[in-house]
Amino acid sequence: MNSKQKRSKTASLVKDFGSQCWWCGCKLSPDKITLDHLKPQSKGGSNSLENLRLACFHCNNSRGNSLYPPQKKR
Numbered sequence: 001m002n003s004k005q006k007r008s009k010t011a012s013l014v015k016d017f018g019s020q021c022w023w024c025g026c027k028l029s030p031d032k033i034t035l036d037h038l039k040p041q042s043k044g045g046s047n048s049l050e051n052l053r054l055a056c057f058h059c060n061n062s063r064g065n066s067l068y069p070p071q072k073k074r
């Protein structure tokens with residue numbers, strides 16, 4: 001994805017889900033939003049909207065290439 005595609009996908013997801021993290025629900029300011037792949041690209045996940053969710057850096061980063069949600073802090 002180029003940055004223009006990322007911007008337009010981010011905008012659609014904000015419209016659908018609001019600007020909050022899909023995993024932890026925290027509010028995301030525009031400069032904090034990252035696009036997370038539900039199914040990682042490295043495992044064949046696509047760049048379609050159905051496979052993309054908004055996530056904070058922490059959740060996105062802690063998932064890495066996992067197919068599962070980020071570990072909850074206990």
Ligand SMILES: [Zn+2]
Nearest residue numbers: 021024056059
């Ligand atoms: Zn989060």
